[in-house]
Amino acid sequence: MKLTGLQIFKLLPNTNCRECGFQTCLAFAMKLAARQVSLDACPHASDEAREKLGAAAAPPIRLVKIGGGEREVAVGEELVLFRHEKTFYRKTAVAAQVDDRMAPEALLARVREASSFSVERAGETLRLDLIAVKETAGDAARFAAAVRAAREACTLPLILVSRDPGCLRAGIEAAAGSRPLLWGAGDGNAGEAIALAKEFSVPLVVEGSGVEETARLAASAVEAGVHDLVLSPAAGGAAARLRDFTLLRRHALARSLPGAGFPLIMAAGGDGYDGAVAAAAGICKYASIVVLENPEPWQYLPLLTLRQNIYTDPQKPLQVEPGVYPIGDAGEGSPLLVTTNFSLTYFMVSTEIEASEIPSKLLIIDAEGQSVLTAWAAGKFNAEIIARAVTDRDLEKSVPHRRIIIPGYVAMLSGDLEDKLPGWNVMVGPQESADIPSYMKDVWAKAAS
Amino acid sequence: MTAPSFRASGRIRTVRIGGTPADGGSRGEAVEVGGETCLPFHRFEGEMPLRPVVAWEIPDSTPVDWCETLREPYAGVFDDPVAWARFAVERGARLLCLDLRGAAADKGNRSAAESADLLRRLLGAVKVPLIVKGPGPGERQNEVLTACAEAAQGERLLLASAVEEEYKTLVAAGVAFGHAVTAETPIDVNLCKQLNILMTDLHFPPDSIVIDPLTGGLGYGLEYTYSVMERIRLQALGGDEMLQMPFICFVGAESWKVKEVKVPEEREPSWGDRARRGVLWEITTAVSLLHAGAAVLVMRHPAAIAAVEKAIDGLMEGTEPQRAQRTLRMG
Structure with a gap:
């Protein structure tokens, strides 16, 4: 249990010798209670005082x-x-x-x-x-x-x-x-x-x-x-x-x-x-x-x-850094998929891409950590934002096939996105990430051949 | 030394699902959930008068997307929702959840009249209360659930789900025909409270609201749901009246769509038996959410449901057995 200044004071010699640097034992006790000093500063502390203060400083559940x-x-x-x-x-x-x-x-x-x-x-x-x-x-x-x-x-x-x-x-x-x-x-x-x-x-x-x-x-x-x-x-x-x-x-x-x-x-x-x-x-x-x-x-x-x-530490941000993530040994011919930066979305999509065994690039958009549908509804994941990310990251060069796969839940963006990305072919992927492997096998393989 | 104890200054509201003849309905027995003045199953320091309830999910049309493990136990009733409902009740179901998935444009596009007709047939075939889940927020859901609400006047359904953008129609249907409604918000304490306020502002009774905090399945966001439920519950027991509603969790749908329940043992030998792994996936999701305060669990696999019922028995042990409501049989 945390000790109060007065409880600590009772454990001290009460000689006011000032060797700890404080005027009185009481002042020193108050600093100890606030954990601003260590008992080591008192050369005359008894074993009992050390034991009790030590116990009070220990974590509540022992390692x-x-x-x-x-x-x-x-x-x-x-x-x-x-x-x-x-x-x-x-x-x-x-x-x-x-x-x-x-x-x-x-x-x-x-x-x-x-x-x-x-x-x-x-x-x-x-x-x-x-x-x-x-x-x-x-x-x-x-x-x-x-x-x-x-x-x-x-x-x-x-x-x-x-x-x-x-x-x-x-x-x-x-x-x-x-x-x-x-x-x-x-x-x-x-x-x-x-x-x-x-x-x-x-x-x-x-x-x-x-x-x-x-x-x-x-x-x-x-x-x-x-x-x-x-x-x-x-x-x-x-x-x-x-x-x-x-x-x-x-x-x-x-x-x-x-x-x-x-x-x-x-x-x-x-x-x-x-x-x-x-x-x-x-x-x-x-x-x-x-x-x-x-x-x-x-x-x-x-x-x-x-x-x-x-x-899982709930204090950690739920977002991943926006950017282009290579999955597997991705090269120029690899498919480009896009989704939001909600960490769970990223985890699910990247896991399924890995499972498909087709090396890919995953473009992560800054959607303030929201999932695809929520971000779309909030205007954080739309054609304009995706197009800007593609342009800003110079993907025209690193993705010469100019095909981009968008999540099935935002299929409605495909026309708008093609308008904003001339020369690109927008493909609509599956709604659920679990369906990515079969999509890659059936749809992507055909498109790429 | 006495242990530091948890003192609640609020009580979770009791929500009643199912209308008996006394209410103008035809259910044999109503189901009640809620009523706690303590954290989940902490009956050593407060009241938890009612047992959490498992609702068996009954798809309105053949659920072609259900995996092999789920198809097997329902082999004989897979294409017939009415037979399916009877099958569930024979196995002890006290509550069913009719999933009107077939009303969605891309899943059969059934009309509101067809959905209401199916509901009528279900109500005729079984005597347990029903949750009716629409195809998802939007015009079609409003239409379908309104038709169902009207067709089942007096039966005190639990309609799912009102969301912030689309709650007025469901609230109106609930008020007009005497049903309860779930309030769904995306894993957020404040949004949850806000929707409850919006609904009660329209004079919807707070004891007819069940909170759907949005369920993340095991491995796919479960921890967010778990913690938001704990936070909502602590705030509710601390006295926040606009959060004092019981929770519903759609456990089955979230558990059975993940890869870990589908991958066969031949492909991942160390993962062990696929069927039992899948059933345990659903059980584990349910058991953790029970500890976070879930009152209604909508589930799929009979073996998972049996295991969770047994788990609830164990957690409720040591006090009077609870019946949801005294039985009022017809005739």
């Missing part, structure tokens, strides 16, 4: 790192309840789970499938982040073998899911040096699990029933010297999860409950679509880590696309 190297996962450090207030910073890490009951081939297949999934989408590589290995039989050797197999099959950080301290120890040893997340400490094993996390310096999930108990357990882990924690306010239905995650996020941001300031983890279980439904809810509402208990390849693209959407 927790799992694994290491290129695929290290970092979660936490969120600052808001709603993405439009600022943005959500650290994308929900998505884990695919295997367990030690699975046949070795099945385990390997699932780990490989999950860890190799990689799709380029709107400037981001969508990938899964973690592999969770779950212990089911209380057999340490068996669990260690599963952990070893998962570790050998991929470079993703691991989550070790077990309540049995013996199994957890065997798992950590099998994952030696890779900083796995232990899941974890709860009713009955808390002391031992916390000791293990401390001994091996690995992050730990603490699981309690409900918000208060979970936070209490986290606070006791911190007291025992384990600071890298992730919270799981236990199982319950979707309604209970939404309530507990919301309350924990609020407590963390308000610093109103000791032990609440850590990232949240959830297991998304159930058959059919249920697991994915739970995961989608978690991505929207405050889960920093989602473990897919029954992962299947068809779930990955929808869920990772949702994560991309929710974690």
Whole structure:
């Protein structure tokens, strides 16, 4: 919680020694409260003062790192309840789970499938982040073998899911040096699990029933010297999860409950679509880590696309720079398409042009970031504006075939545009960007031949 | 320590869709949405008396543009909207959305009389309330929806959609024949509020307006819709009366037009099974918008609808089961 000047003043020696450069300790305290100076300026500050002020300066949700190297996962450090207030910073890490009951081939297949999934989408590589290995039989050797197999099959950080301290120890040893997340400490094993996390310096999930108990357990882990924690306010239905995650996020941001300031983890279980439904809810509402208990390849693209959407920074402008964008190895004979500078329009059109596998040039008009129809209605995307862009950018030279493809939604511009661009042939493209590949194959190919 | 809680100073209006015999209609049961004094599903600190509702989309004519995954479950009824409506109700639909796509000039150019006639046949075949969606803002839509409004007097339809440039005719039809109307604005809090003000200025009752914030499908603008809904809802619960209307989201139409639901597994092996990927695309769009406050979700695939109904059950758990309205059966 943010401390007031008076609260800070009480932590200072009150000697008015002026060594900090201020006349009185109170004046210094006021500057500290306003974060205009650092406590380091006071040579006589007690350890208690340093600890309390340090805690007040820390982010409300701790940054927790799992694994290491290129695929290290970092979660936490969120600052808001709603993405439009600022943005959500650290994308929900998505884990695919295997367990030690699975046949070795099945385990390997699932780990490989999950860890190799990689799709380029709107400037981001969508990938899964973690592999969770779950212990089911209380057999340490068996669990260690599963952990070893998962570790050998991929470079993703691991989550070790077990309540049995013996199994957890065997798992950590099998994952030696890779900083796995232990899941974890709860009713009955808390002391031992916390000791293990401390001994091996690995992050730990603490699981309690409900918000208060979970936070209490986290606070006791911190007291025992384990600071890298992730919270799981236990199982319950979707309604209970939404309530507990919301309350924990609020407590963390308000610093109103000791032990609440850590990232949240959830297991998304159930058959059919249920697991994915739970995961989608978690991505929207405050889960920093989602473990897919029954992962299947068809779930990955929808869920990772949702994560991309929710974690897109709403502060970033929604426009792309006007100009001519080459897509693929575009040359003089390549088709020229035109659309507006709304970033989503650009993304959809450029993606479909790429899918058509015909190198093209895409002319982006400054339409104040509006989509095609909205811009047309507002007079920001008309024949005159398009013609001026073509002329200003000297496209007569770089597009010697003098054909320009306009969006199907503004087909009505074609006559006007031909009048304003003498010598040019205006072609009317499809309305929906999804139809660009077939348009290129059928209409453009014929026109160009 | 007590958690910082959210205190609403406003309540979302309750909108009723469907006219029972008591209203001069013939619906077996009306559907009510809205009524919240809390954020979506935050029943631990406020009221959410009514369950969000899924409306099954019923195209008025064979939807030739629907992809394979969507055609398969409707194989037996694909060319017959009335059979389609019965099929949906047999599977638990409580609300249908008749999409008058065929009235568009380039999609069949059906006359207003034909559309109204189809609506009459649908009303005769099923007892659930109806949303009637026009072919898009403009003269044709005004004509078609006015004819439907008149043909269904007393049935309390939800007519979609009024937009800023074309709202007067729909408002007039709504007032004259007792229907609710959706107010569609392009992902913007102020435009949304402005259209609600314009409509109520014409003495259209605010509890007959449902906000259509314009739905972006998953991967194609979903985040804009999601955040504008959260902002509208926060402002509404903060007391802004001109934003205190429930939301409708056209989830199915936006989800099923994207490439990611159509690409076969053979072409992108790592994307996994096409059919289930497509169904999950629709589910994911719906589930996220539910968390942003959606009250009516217009959807397409039966498996997606079933999964979303189940998701709603889970989110509404722990309180009295809600019925939309007490049943008033005919005869």
